[in-house]
Amino acid sequence: TVAEIKRLDAGSWFGAKFAGAQVPTWDEMLVRVQQHPGVGVYPELKSPPLYTGRGIDMAKLFVESLKKHKLDTAESLKKTPVIIQSFDRPTIKRMSVELPTVPRVFLTSDEKDITDAQLKDLATFAQGIAPEKRLVATHPDLVQRAHALGLTVTIWTVRADEKTSYPSARDEMAQFLYTWGVDAIFTNNPDLFPRR
DSSP: OHHHHHTSOOSTTTOGGGTTOOOOOHHHHHHHHHTSTTOOBOOBOOOHHHHHTTTOOHHHHHHHHHHHTTOSSHHHHHHSOBOEEESOHHHHHHHHHHSTTSOEEEEEOOGGGGSHHHHHHHTTTOSEEEEBHHHHHHOTHHHHHHHHTTOEEEEEEEOTTSOOSSSSHHHHHHIIIIISOOSEEEESOGGGOOOO
């Protein structure tokens, strides 16, 4: 339960000065974020069909929460940016109806999702695609094809502790950003982001 989770120490593993820190609820986190103009959130709606199968409409709860916090208007999104992401294509499509002003990104690791026909369909209800980085490495033309349809491309996840053919995570990110032209990167190492 939330009450049980609130009794846990979520900070001491990180350092003594964080001992006793609590895990914030979604609503508590949104309140904190809204206190800092320009700071936003990029929530992932994970496995909505799993919850639906258990009698919980996670997408509905999410929509209600954003509306309660007034994060569903063009004006509010300027102050507190929100981008919705999910591996569940029907949920992204649903969000285009229920939260039409909030940008939506479809996550995928599947080759079938990056065909021209699938990208064209995706562009009718989403603003971006977030393919696993290997899909762009294998099909670098994906970026140009998505951009031609007005879709952004965000890859995931670059990690310094992952063995790759690149000398460093910074070099890997630079390849995706400056050679292949992706728009954004999910990374565990923002300190290594190769800014130009």
